[in-house]
Amino acid sequence: MSSAATYMPIATTTLGSNTASVTFNSFSGYTDLIIVINGRTTRANDSDAVQIIFNSDNSNSYSFTLLYGDGSSAGAGQASNTSSHTLGRLIGTSSTTQPSMLIGQIMNYSNTTTYKTILGRSANQITNNYGVYANVGLYRSTSAITSMTLTPAVGPNFVTGSTFTLYGILAA
């Protein structure tokens, strides 16, 4: 294994209380970004979409296509011109011991020429409700991404103890 540092921890937070949103805003100098979330939201009896916006931009500049499995059937969906991107889904408060996880990848986030592509992948154990979830998103902006804010779609909060870590990937 090379000793080169190519997968760099940029920032991490463990929520000390229920929190409505998490923002990262200092991550220059990398090629790609990876965000890893392990936790839940306060939505009752369901899973909850995790929405992300970049650069405080909540204009209708996002779109995504998704694939999901709920333990009995597979499905797919698509949305265009949305005010945020759904990165994945976390479990709600139906279980106090089950966490869920979400990994998001934002490619070439600092370029000022093209729109930005995002991959999302989440896992929870609520059957009949997006237990397996994968999607690809698009942020239609040529601006470099300098900040990102994550919120639960229903929540209204991420629960205490949820962890959020942002990594930067350096080009070889």
Next chain:
Amino acid sequence: MATVNPTLIATVVVGSGGASSINFTSIPQTYTDLKLVASIRTTRTGSTQDAVALSINSGSTSEILLQTDGSSASSNTQGGYFGYVDTSSNTANTFGNLEIYFPNYTNTTTYKSFSVDGVEENNATQSYIMLTSGLYSSTSAITSITINGSGGNYVQYSTAYLYGIKNS
């Protein structure tokens, strides 16, 4: 010194005699997350897929699978089986590949959630893509991981690599 991510913790390369399982034990508790990358083929015959099962700390796991075989997609629940790999009935020299991610594996407060991305491509009409959501229902830290086959042993050149990832 800068954090080196991911850090290789351990490697398993199956030798000429084959192996019935792949084991990682005494996993150091000094990382934040774990990533396990495996390339596996089994000796199973009569089927072009072999389910692989995950055991954590010698305990069982539960899974929801989303998969496609190249013609349709489906989803089901499993108890331990997290994906499929190539068998002796598949095209020669093809291996199924799996990547498993375990966040916060050392925490002793919550159960452990994990995800699996897998492929079983073999230049035939039936190949598989698998996305899996998994859960280890224990608050114990993960100290060992075992991958077991269901229909055959792992063939020579099957490999598994365990990496550690630090968040600071």
